[in-house]
Amino acid sequence: MxxxxxxxxxxxxxxxxxxxxxxxxxxxxxxxxxxxxxxxxxxxSPLFSPLLGAGLLLVLAALSGLCALKVDGGPVLSDGQWRASFTSVAVAGSVAAPVVYLRRRHTWPARMRRAHEVFLAHxxxxxxxxxxxxxxxxxxxxxxxxxxxxxxxxxxxxxxxxxxxxxxxxxxxxxxxxxxxxxxxxxxxxxxxxxxxxxxxxxxxxxxxxxxxxxxxxxxxxxxxxxxxxxxxxxxxxxxxxxxxxxxxxxxxxxxxxx
Structure with missing residues:
Protein backbone atom coordinates (compact mmCIF):
# COMPACT_ATOMS: atom_id res chain seq x y z
CA MET A 1 0.00 0.00 0.00
CA SER A 45 -21.88 -5.19 19.12
CA PRO A 46 -21.08 -8.83 18.44
CA LEU A 47 -17.84 -9.43 16.59
CA PHE A 48 -18.41 -13.14 16.19
CA SER A 49 -22.13 -13.75 16.72
CA PRO A 50 -22.88 -17.49 16.52
CA LEU A 51 -26.07 -16.65 14.63
CA LEU A 52 -24.44 -14.55 11.92
CA GLY A 53 -23.06 -17.23 9.61
CA ALA A 54 -25.96 -19.58 10.23
CA GLY A 55 -28.46 -16.82 9.56
CA LEU A 56 -26.85 -15.94 6.24
CA LEU A 57 -26.94 -19.58 5.17
CA LEU A 58 -30.63 -19.84 6.08
CA VAL A 59 -31.41 -16.71 4.08
CA LEU A 60 -29.54 -18.18 1.11
CA ALA A 61 -31.44 -21.44 1.49
CA ALA A 62 -34.79 -19.65 1.64
CA LEU A 63 -34.05 -17.53 -1.42
CA SER A 64 -32.86 -20.57 -3.35
CA GLY A 65 -36.02 -22.44 -2.37
CA LEU A 66 -38.18 -19.59 -3.67
CA CYS A 67 -36.21 -19.49 -6.91
CA ALA A 68 -36.69 -23.23 -7.33
CA LEU A 69 -40.45 -22.76 -7.13
CA LYS A 70 -40.60 -19.81 -9.52
CA VAL A 71 -37.73 -20.49 -11.94
CA ASP A 72 -38.17 -20.11 -15.69
CA GLY A 73 -35.88 -21.83 -18.14
CA GLY A 74 -33.33 -20.02 -20.24
CA PRO A 75 -30.99 -20.55 -23.14
CA VAL A 76 -28.37 -22.34 -21.02
CA LEU A 77 -30.34 -24.63 -18.72
CA SER A 78 -33.87 -26.02 -18.82
CA ASP A 79 -36.51 -25.39 -16.15
CA GLY A 80 -35.73 -28.72 -14.54
CA GLN A 81 -32.01 -28.12 -14.44
CA TRP A 82 -32.41 -24.66 -12.90
CA ARG A 83 -34.88 -26.06 -10.37
CA ALA A 84 -32.51 -28.86 -9.42
CA SER A 85 -29.63 -26.42 -8.99
CA PHE A 86 -31.61 -24.06 -6.73
CA THR A 87 -32.99 -27.00 -4.75
CA SER A 88 -29.47 -28.31 -4.16
CA VAL A 89 -28.34 -24.92 -2.85
CA ALA A 90 -31.40 -24.69 -0.59
CA VAL A 91 -30.79 -28.15 0.87
CA ALA A 92 -27.06 -27.52 1.33
CA GLY A 93 -27.71 -24.21 3.10
CA SER A 94 -30.31 -25.75 5.38
CA VAL A 95 -27.96 -28.58 6.37
CA ALA A 96 -24.90 -26.35 6.81
CA ALA A 97 -26.63 -23.66 8.92
CA PRO A 98 -26.96 -25.67 12.17
CA VAL A 99 -23.41 -27.03 11.76
CA VAL A 100 -22.02 -23.52 11.41
CA TYR A 101 -24.09 -22.30 14.36
CA LEU A 102 -22.89 -25.08 16.67
CA ARG A 103 -19.28 -24.57 15.67
CA ARG A 104 -19.45 -20.80 16.21
CA ARG A 105 -21.29 -21.25 19.48
CA HIS A 106 -18.49 -23.54 20.65
CA THR A 107 -15.71 -21.10 19.72
CA TRP A 108 -17.53 -17.84 20.57
CA PRO A 109 -16.47 -17.51 24.26
CA ALA A 110 -12.77 -17.94 23.45
CA ARG A 111 -12.94 -15.51 20.53
CA MET A 112 -14.75 -12.90 22.63
CA ARG A 113 -12.17 -13.26 25.40
CA ARG A 114 -9.43 -12.75 22.85
CA ALA A 115 -11.24 -9.66 21.53
CA HIS A 116 -11.57 -8.32 25.08
CA GLU A 117 -7.85 -8.81 25.68
CA VAL A 118 -7.01 -6.94 22.48
CA PHE A 119 -9.40 -4.13 23.43
CA LEU A 120 -7.80 -3.72 26.87
CA ALA A 121 -4.28 -3.76 25.43
CA HIS A 122 -4.73 -1.79 22.22
Missing part, protein backbone atom coordinates in the same frame (compact mmCIF):
# COMPACT_ATOMS: atom_id res chain seq x y z
CA UNK A 2 1.44 3.35 -1.02
CA UNK A 3 2.19 6.17 1.35
CA UNK A 4 -0.77 8.44 1.98
CA UNK A 5 -0.44 11.90 0.45
CA UNK A 6 -0.77 15.09 2.48
CA UNK A 7 -4.36 15.93 3.58
CA UNK A 8 -6.13 18.71 1.68
CA UNK A 9 -7.04 22.03 3.24
CA UNK A 10 -4.06 22.65 5.56
CA UNK A 11 -5.59 21.11 8.72
CA UNK A 12 -2.68 22.23 10.92
CA UNK A 13 -3.75 25.82 10.42
CA UNK A 14 -7.13 24.96 11.96
CA UNK A 15 -5.43 23.22 14.90
CA UNK A 16 -3.65 26.46 15.75
CA UNK A 17 -6.85 28.49 15.40
CA UNK A 18 -8.73 26.01 17.62
CA UNK A 19 -6.47 26.79 20.58
CA UNK A 20 -8.40 29.97 21.29
CA UNK A 21 -11.89 28.99 20.20
CA UNK A 22 -12.44 25.54 21.68
CA UNK A 23 -15.73 25.12 23.53
CA UNK A 24 -16.28 22.11 25.84
CA UNK A 25 -18.99 19.66 24.84
CA UNK A 26 -22.27 20.43 26.62
CA UNK A 27 -23.83 17.00 26.01
CA UNK A 28 -24.82 14.98 29.04
CA UNK A 29 -23.90 11.40 29.69
CA UNK A 30 -20.85 9.53 30.88
CA UNK A 31 -19.11 6.94 28.73
CA UNK A 32 -20.08 3.34 29.45
CA UNK A 33 -17.81 1.12 31.51
CA UNK A 34 -16.85 -1.90 29.42
CA UNK A 35 -13.59 -2.79 31.15
CA UNK A 36 -14.84 -6.14 32.48
CA UNK A 37 -15.28 -9.08 30.15
CA UNK A 38 -18.95 -9.42 31.11
CA UNK A 39 -19.80 -5.82 30.21
CA UNK A 40 -17.70 -5.94 27.03
CA UNK A 41 -19.35 -9.16 25.87
CA UNK A 42 -22.87 -7.93 26.63
CA UNK A 43 -22.64 -4.34 25.36
CA UNK A 44 -20.23 -4.31 22.41
CA UNK A 123 -8.31 -0.54 21.83
CA UNK A 124 -10.04 2.77 22.40
CA UNK A 125 -13.48 3.61 23.78
CA UNK A 126 -14.49 6.74 21.92
CA UNK A 127 -17.29 9.23 21.47
CA UNK A 128 -18.36 9.38 17.83
CA UNK A 129 -19.15 12.52 15.82
CA UNK A 130 -20.67 12.06 12.37
CA UNK A 131 -19.55 14.27 9.50
CA UNK A 132 -21.06 15.06 6.10
CA UNK A 133 -17.89 13.91 4.32
CA UNK A 134 -18.74 11.07 1.95
CA UNK A 135 -16.12 8.31 1.82
CA UNK A 136 -18.16 5.71 -0.04
CA UNK A 137 -16.72 3.96 -3.07
CA UNK A 138 -20.25 3.30 -4.39
CA UNK A 139 -23.34 5.41 -5.06
CA UNK A 140 -24.51 4.86 -1.47
CA UNK A 141 -23.49 7.60 0.99
CA UNK A 142 -21.08 6.62 3.77
CA UNK A 143 -20.16 9.26 6.31
CA UNK A 144 -16.68 9.72 7.69
CA UNK A 145 -16.71 9.67 11.50
CA UNK A 146 -14.54 11.46 14.04
CA UNK A 147 -13.81 9.36 17.13
CA UNK A 148 -12.49 11.05 20.26
CA UNK A 149 -10.95 8.88 22.97
CA UNK A 150 -13.01 9.20 26.16
CA UNK A 151 -9.77 9.41 28.18
CA UNK A 152 -8.91 12.71 26.48
CA UNK A 153 -9.03 15.68 28.91
CA UNK A 154 -12.12 17.89 28.28
CA UNK A 155 -10.15 20.94 27.15
CA UNK A 156 -8.06 18.95 24.70
CA UNK A 157 -11.15 17.12 23.39
CA UNK A 158 -12.82 20.50 22.84
CA UNK A 159 -9.84 21.71 20.85
CA UNK A 160 -9.91 18.55 18.73
CA UNK A 161 -13.60 19.08 17.96
CA UNK A 162 -12.99 22.73 17.10
CA UNK A 163 -10.08 21.82 14.80
CA UNK A 164 -12.12 19.20 12.96
CA UNK A 165 -15.06 21.59 12.73
CA UNK A 166 -12.90 24.36 11.25
CA UNK A 167 -11.07 22.06 8.83
CA UNK A 168 -14.24 20.38 7.57
CA UNK A 169 -16.00 23.73 7.24
CA UNK A 170 -13.16 25.14 5.14
CA UNK A 171 -13.15 22.03 2.94
CA UNK A 172 -16.91 22.22 2.40
CA UNK A 173 -16.62 25.78 1.14
CA UNK A 174 -14.50 24.54 -1.77
CA UNK A 175 -16.15 21.81 -3.85
CA UNK A 176 -12.87 20.48 -5.23
CA UNK A 177 -11.22 20.26 -1.84
CA UNK A 178 -14.31 18.63 -0.33
CA UNK A 179 -14.24 15.94 -2.99
CA UNK A 180 -10.48 15.57 -2.60
CA UNK A 181 -10.85 15.02 1.14
CA UNK A 182 -13.16 12.04 0.61
CA UNK A 183 -10.77 10.57 -1.95
CA UNK A 184 -7.83 11.20 0.38
CA UNK A 185 -9.43 9.23 3.20
CA UNK A 186 -10.37 6.40 0.84
CA UNK A 187 -6.85 6.05 -0.53
CA UNK A 188 -5.40 4.69 2.70
CA UNK A 189 -6.57 2.20 5.28
CA UNK A 190 -9.56 4.30 6.37
CA UNK A 191 -8.07 5.25 9.75
CA UNK A 192 -6.29 8.59 10.29
CA UNK A 193 -5.05 9.60 13.77
CA UNK A 194 -5.39 13.22 14.83
CA UNK A 195 -1.60 13.61 14.85
CA UNK A 196 -1.53 12.77 11.14
CA UNK A 197 -3.88 15.66 10.43
CA UNK A 198 -3.06 18.35 12.95
CA UNK A 199 0.41 17.53 14.27
CA UNK A 200 1.97 15.78 17.25
CA UNK A 201 -0.11 17.64 19.82
CA UNK A 202 -3.43 16.37 18.46
CA UNK A 203 -3.46 12.88 19.97
CA UNK A 204 -6.75 11.41 21.11
CA UNK A 205 -8.83 11.60 17.92
CA UNK A 206 -9.28 9.46 14.82
CA UNK A 207 -10.94 10.11 11.48
CA UNK A 208 -12.37 6.84 10.14
CA UNK A 209 -14.37 5.74 7.13
CA UNK A 210 -17.25 4.63 9.32
CA UNK A 211 -18.54 1.70 11.31
CA UNK A 212 -21.29 1.55 13.90
CA UNK A 213 -24.17 3.97 14.43
CA UNK A 214 -24.15 5.07 18.06
CA UNK A 215 -22.57 7.78 20.17
CA UNK A 216 -20.18 5.42 21.97
CA UNK A 217 -17.98 3.14 19.89
CA UNK A 218 -15.01 0.87 20.29
CA UNK A 219 -12.07 1.30 17.95
CA UNK A 220 -9.73 -1.66 18.11
CA UNK A 221 -7.39 -3.72 16.00
CA UNK A 222 -8.93 -6.85 14.56
CA UNK A 223 -8.33 -9.59 17.09
CA UNK A 224 -8.08 -12.55 14.71
CA UNK A 225 -4.40 -11.82 14.05
CA UNK A 226 -1.47 -10.03 15.63
CA UNK A 227 -2.93 -6.63 16.56
CA UNK A 228 -1.93 -3.69 14.40
CA UNK A 229 -1.17 -0.36 16.05
CA UNK A 230 -3.96 2.20 15.79
CA UNK A 231 -2.04 4.52 13.52
CA UNK A 232 -2.06 5.46 9.86
CA UNK A 233 -0.59 2.09 8.87
CA UNK A 234 -3.40 0.06 10.45
CA UNK A 235 -5.02 -2.24 7.93
CA UNK A 236 -7.15 -4.52 10.08
CA UNK A 237 -9.32 -2.64 12.57
CA UNK A 238 -12.93 -2.56 13.70
CA UNK A 239 -15.34 0.15 14.80
CA UNK A 240 -18.12 -1.31 16.92
CA UNK A 241 -21.15 0.17 18.65
CA UNK A 242 -21.43 0.08 22.42
CA UNK A 243 -25.05 -0.53 23.36
CA UNK A 244 -26.91 1.10 26.22
CA UNK A 245 -28.07 -0.98 29.16
CA UNK A 246 -31.43 -1.44 27.40
CA UNK A 247 -29.76 -2.68 24.23
CA UNK A 248 -30.13 0.51 22.16
CA UNK A 249 -27.62 3.11 21.04
CA UNK A 250 -27.60 6.87 21.54
CA UNK A 251 -27.45 8.99 18.40
CA UNK A 252 -24.06 10.65 17.82
CA UNK A 253 -23.67 14.40 17.46
CA UNK A 254 -22.69 15.90 14.09
CA UNK A 255 -19.38 17.67 13.56
CA UNK A 256 -18.58 20.14 10.81
CA UNK A 257 -21.05 21.29 8.13
CA UNK A 258 -24.24 19.26 8.08
CA UNK A 259 -24.47 18.97 4.29
Missing amino acids: GKRTEPPGNPREHWERAAAGAVPDARDGSPPDIASFESFASRV GVLAEAHVTALNVSTTDEFQAAVVLIDVRTPPGHAARLRAAFDGWLGALRADREQWSAAGAWLREGTGLVPGERLFGDGAAGAYLVKGGGDGRWRVLMPSSHRRPDPLDGSTVFFEVLDVRDADGGTEEPAPLGPLR
Whole structure:
Protein backbone atom coordinates (compact mmCIF):
# COMPACT_ATOMS: atom_id res chain seq x y z
CA MET A 1 0.00 0.00 0.00
CA GLY A 2 1.44 3.35 -1.02
CA LYS A 3 2.19 6.17 1.35
CA ARG A 4 -0.77 8.44 1.98
CA THR A 5 -0.44 11.90 0.45
CA GLU A 6 -0.77 15.09 2.48
CA PRO A 7 -4.36 15.93 3.58
CA PRO A 8 -6.13 18.71 1.68
CA GLY A 9 -7.04 22.03 3.24
CA ASN A 10 -4.06 22.65 5.56
CA PRO A 11 -5.59 21.11 8.72
CA ARG A 12 -2.68 22.23 10.92
CA GLU A 13 -3.75 25.82 10.42
CA HIS A 14 -7.13 24.96 11.96
CA TRP A 15 -5.43 23.22 14.90
CA GLU A 16 -3.65 26.46 15.75
CA ARG A 17 -6.85 28.49 15.40
CA ALA A 18 -8.73 26.01 17.62
CA ALA A 19 -6.47 26.79 20.58
CA ALA A 20 -8.40 29.97 21.29
CA GLY A 21 -11.89 28.99 20.20
CA ALA A 22 -12.44 25.54 21.68
CA VAL A 23 -15.73 25.12 23.53
CA PRO A 24 -16.28 22.11 25.84
CA ASP A 25 -18.99 19.66 24.84
CA ALA A 26 -22.27 20.43 26.62
CA ARG A 27 -23.83 17.00 26.01
CA ASP A 28 -24.82 14.98 29.04
CA GLY A 29 -23.90 11.40 29.69
CA SER A 30 -20.85 9.53 30.88
CA PRO A 31 -19.11 6.94 28.73
CA PRO A 32 -20.08 3.34 29.45
CA ASP A 33 -17.81 1.12 31.51
CA ILE A 34 -16.85 -1.90 29.42
CA ALA A 35 -13.59 -2.79 31.15
CA SER A 36 -14.84 -6.14 32.48
CA PHE A 37 -15.28 -9.08 30.15
CA GLU A 38 -18.95 -9.42 31.11
CA SER A 39 -19.80 -5.82 30.21
CA PHE A 40 -17.70 -5.94 27.03
CA ALA A 41 -19.35 -9.16 25.87
CA SER A 42 -22.87 -7.93 26.63
CA ARG A 43 -22.64 -4.34 25.36
CA VAL A 44 -20.23 -4.31 22.41
CA SER A 45 -21.88 -5.19 19.12
CA PRO A 46 -21.08 -8.83 18.44
CA LEU A 47 -17.84 -9.43 16.59
CA PHE A 48 -18.41 -13.14 16.19
CA SER A 49 -22.13 -13.75 16.72
CA PRO A 50 -22.88 -17.49 16.52
CA LEU A 51 -26.07 -16.65 14.63
CA LEU A 52 -24.44 -14.55 11.92
CA GLY A 53 -23.06 -17.23 9.61
CA ALA A 54 -25.96 -19.58 10.23
CA GLY A 55 -28.46 -16.82 9.56
CA LEU A 56 -26.85 -15.94 6.24
CA LEU A 57 -26.94 -19.58 5.17
CA LEU A 58 -30.63 -19.84 6.08
CA VAL A 59 -31.41 -16.71 4.08
CA LEU A 60 -29.54 -18.18 1.11
CA ALA A 61 -31.44 -21.44 1.49
CA ALA A 62 -34.79 -19.65 1.64
CA LEU A 63 -34.05 -17.53 -1.42
CA SER A 64 -32.86 -20.57 -3.35
CA GLY A 65 -36.02 -22.44 -2.37
CA LEU A 66 -38.18 -19.59 -3.67
CA CYS A 67 -36.21 -19.49 -6.91
CA ALA A 68 -36.69 -23.23 -7.33
CA LEU A 69 -40.45 -22.76 -7.13
CA LYS A 70 -40.60 -19.81 -9.52
CA VAL A 71 -37.73 -20.49 -11.94
CA ASP A 72 -38.17 -20.11 -15.69
CA GLY A 73 -35.88 -21.83 -18.14
CA GLY A 74 -33.33 -20.02 -20.24
CA PRO A 75 -30.99 -20.55 -23.14
CA VAL A 76 -28.37 -22.34 -21.02
CA LEU A 77 -30.34 -24.63 -18.72
CA SER A 78 -33.87 -26.02 -18.82
CA ASP A 79 -36.51 -25.39 -16.15
CA GLY A 80 -35.73 -28.72 -14.54
CA GLN A 81 -32.01 -28.12 -14.44
CA TRP A 82 -32.41 -24.66 -12.90
CA ARG A 83 -34.88 -26.06 -10.37
CA ALA A 84 -32.51 -28.86 -9.42
CA SER A 85 -29.63 -26.42 -8.99
CA PHE A 86 -31.61 -24.06 -6.73
CA THR A 87 -32.99 -27.00 -4.75
CA SER A 88 -29.47 -28.31 -4.16
CA VAL A 89 -28.34 -24.92 -2.85
CA ALA A 90 -31.40 -24.69 -0.59
CA VAL A 91 -30.79 -28.15 0.87
CA ALA A 92 -27.06 -27.52 1.33
CA GLY A 93 -27.71 -24.21 3.10
CA SER A 94 -30.31 -25.75 5.38
CA VAL A 95 -27.96 -28.58 6.37
CA ALA A 96 -24.90 -26.35 6.81
CA ALA A 97 -26.63 -23.66 8.92
CA PRO A 98 -26.96 -25.67 12.17
CA VAL A 99 -23.41 -27.03 11.76
CA VAL A 100 -22.02 -23.52 11.41
CA TYR A 101 -24.09 -22.30 14.36
CA LEU A 102 -22.89 -25.08 16.67
CA ARG A 103 -19.28 -24.57 15.67
CA ARG A 104 -19.45 -20.80 16.21
CA ARG A 105 -21.29 -21.25 19.48
CA HIS A 106 -18.49 -23.54 20.65
CA THR A 107 -15.71 -21.10 19.72
CA TRP A 108 -17.53 -17.84 20.57
CA PRO A 109 -16.47 -17.51 24.26
CA ALA A 110 -12.77 -17.94 23.45
CA ARG A 111 -12.94 -15.51 20.53
CA MET A 112 -14.75 -12.90 22.63
CA ARG A 113 -12.17 -13.26 25.40
CA ARG A 114 -9.43 -12.75 22.85
CA ALA A 115 -11.24 -9.66 21.53
CA HIS A 116 -11.57 -8.32 25.08
CA GLU A 117 -7.85 -8.81 25.68
CA VAL A 118 -7.01 -6.94 22.48
CA PHE A 119 -9.40 -4.13 23.43
CA LEU A 120 -7.80 -3.72 26.87
CA ALA A 121 -4.28 -3.76 25.43
CA HIS A 122 -4.73 -1.79 22.22
CA GLY A 123 -8.31 -0.54 21.83
CA VAL A 124 -10.04 2.77 22.40
CA LEU A 125 -13.48 3.61 23.78
CA ALA A 126 -14.49 6.74 21.92
CA GLU A 127 -17.29 9.23 21.47
CA ALA A 128 -18.36 9.38 17.83
CA HIS A 129 -19.15 12.52 15.82
CA VAL A 130 -20.67 12.06 12.37
CA THR A 131 -19.55 14.27 9.50
CA ALA A 132 -21.06 15.06 6.10
CA LEU A 133 -17.89 13.91 4.32
CA ASN A 134 -18.74 11.07 1.95
CA VAL A 135 -16.12 8.31 1.82
CA SER A 136 -18.16 5.71 -0.04
CA THR A 137 -16.72 3.96 -3.07
CA THR A 138 -20.25 3.30 -4.39
CA ASP A 139 -23.34 5.41 -5.06
CA GLU A 140 -24.51 4.86 -1.47
CA PHE A 141 -23.49 7.60 0.99
CA GLN A 142 -21.08 6.62 3.77
CA ALA A 143 -20.16 9.26 6.31
CA ALA A 144 -16.68 9.72 7.69
CA VAL A 145 -16.71 9.67 11.50
CA VAL A 146 -14.54 11.46 14.04
CA LEU A 147 -13.81 9.36 17.13
CA ILE A 148 -12.49 11.05 20.26
CA ASP A 149 -10.95 8.88 22.97
CA VAL A 150 -13.01 9.20 26.16
CA ARG A 151 -9.77 9.41 28.18
CA THR A 152 -8.91 12.71 26.48
CA PRO A 153 -9.03 15.68 28.91
CA PRO A 154 -12.12 17.89 28.28
CA GLY A 155 -10.15 20.94 27.15
CA HIS A 156 -8.06 18.95 24.70
CA ALA A 157 -11.15 17.12 23.39
CA ALA A 158 -12.82 20.50 22.84
CA ARG A 159 -9.84 21.71 20.85
CA LEU A 160 -9.91 18.55 18.73
CA ARG A 161 -13.60 19.08 17.96
CA ALA A 162 -12.99 22.73 17.10
CA ALA A 163 -10.08 21.82 14.80
CA PHE A 164 -12.12 19.20 12.96
CA ASP A 165 -15.06 21.59 12.73
CA GLY A 166 -12.90 24.36 11.25
CA TRP A 167 -11.07 22.06 8.83
CA LEU A 168 -14.24 20.38 7.57
CA GLY A 169 -16.00 23.73 7.24
CA ALA A 170 -13.16 25.14 5.14
CA LEU A 171 -13.15 22.03 2.94
CA ARG A 172 -16.91 22.22 2.40
CA ALA A 173 -16.62 25.78 1.14
CA ASP A 174 -14.50 24.54 -1.77
CA ARG A 175 -16.15 21.81 -3.85
CA GLU A 176 -12.87 20.48 -5.23
CA GLN A 177 -11.22 20.26 -1.84
CA TRP A 178 -14.31 18.63 -0.33
CA SER A 179 -14.24 15.94 -2.99
CA ALA A 180 -10.48 15.57 -2.60
CA ALA A 181 -10.85 15.02 1.14
CA GLY A 182 -13.16 12.04 0.61
CA ALA A 183 -10.77 10.57 -1.95
CA TRP A 184 -7.83 11.20 0.38
CA LEU A 185 -9.43 9.23 3.20
CA ARG A 186 -10.37 6.40 0.84
CA GLU A 187 -6.85 6.05 -0.53
CA GLY A 188 -5.40 4.69 2.70
CA THR A 189 -6.57 2.20 5.28
CA GLY A 190 -9.56 4.30 6.37
CA LEU A 191 -8.07 5.25 9.75
CA VAL A 192 -6.29 8.59 10.29
CA PRO A 193 -5.05 9.60 13.77
CA GLY A 194 -5.39 13.22 14.83
CA GLU A 195 -1.60 13.61 14.85
CA ARG A 196 -1.53 12.77 11.14
CA LEU A 197 -3.88 15.66 10.43
CA PHE A 198 -3.06 18.35 12.95
CA GLY A 199 0.41 17.53 14.27
CA ASP A 200 1.97 15.78 17.25
CA GLY A 201 -0.11 17.64 19.82
CA ALA A 202 -3.43 16.37 18.46
CA ALA A 203 -3.46 12.88 19.97
CA GLY A 204 -6.75 11.41 21.11
CA ALA A 205 -8.83 11.60 17.92
CA TYR A 206 -9.28 9.46 14.82
CA LEU A 207 -10.94 10.11 11.48
CA VAL A 208 -12.37 6.84 10.14
CA LYS A 209 -14.37 5.74 7.13
CA GLY A 210 -17.25 4.63 9.32
CA GLY A 211 -18.54 1.70 11.31
CA GLY A 212 -21.29 1.55 13.90
CA ASP A 213 -24.17 3.97 14.43
CA GLY A 214 -24.15 5.07 18.06
CA ARG A 215 -22.57 7.78 20.17
CA TRP A 216 -20.18 5.42 21.97
CA ARG A 217 -17.98 3.14 19.89
CA VAL A 218 -15.01 0.87 20.29
CA LEU A 219 -12.07 1.30 17.95
CA MET A 220 -9.73 -1.66 18.11
CA PRO A 221 -7.39 -3.72 16.00
CA SER A 222 -8.93 -6.85 14.56
CA SER A 223 -8.33 -9.59 17.09
CA HIS A 224 -8.08 -12.55 14.71
CA ARG A 225 -4.40 -11.82 14.05
CA ARG A 226 -1.47 -10.03 15.63
CA PRO A 227 -2.93 -6.63 16.56
CA ASP A 228 -1.93 -3.69 14.40
CA PRO A 229 -1.17 -0.36 16.05
CA LEU A 230 -3.96 2.20 15.79
CA ASP A 231 -2.04 4.52 13.52
CA GLY A 232 -2.06 5.46 9.86
CA SER A 233 -0.59 2.09 8.87
CA THR A 234 -3.40 0.06 10.45
CA VAL A 235 -5.02 -2.24 7.93
CA PHE A 236 -7.15 -4.52 10.08
CA PHE A 237 -9.32 -2.64 12.57
CA GLU A 238 -12.93 -2.56 13.70
CA VAL A 239 -15.34 0.15 14.80
CA LEU A 240 -18.12 -1.31 16.92
CA ASP A 241 -21.15 0.17 18.65
CA VAL A 242 -21.43 0.08 22.42
CA ARG A 243 -25.05 -0.53 23.36
CA ASP A 244 -26.91 1.10 26.22
CA ALA A 245 -28.07 -0.98 29.16
CA ASP A 246 -31.43 -1.44 27.40
CA GLY A 247 -29.76 -2.68 24.23
CA GLY A 248 -30.13 0.51 22.16
CA THR A 249 -27.62 3.11 21.04
CA GLU A 250 -27.60 6.87 21.54
CA GLU A 251 -27.45 8.99 18.40
CA PRO A 252 -24.06 10.65 17.82
CA ALA A 253 -23.67 14.40 17.46
CA PRO A 254 -22.69 15.90 14.09
CA LEU A 255 -19.38 17.67 13.56
CA GLY A 256 -18.58 20.14 10.81
CA PRO A 257 -21.05 21.29 8.13
CA LEU A 258 -24.24 19.26 8.08
CA ARG A 259 -24.47 18.97 4.29
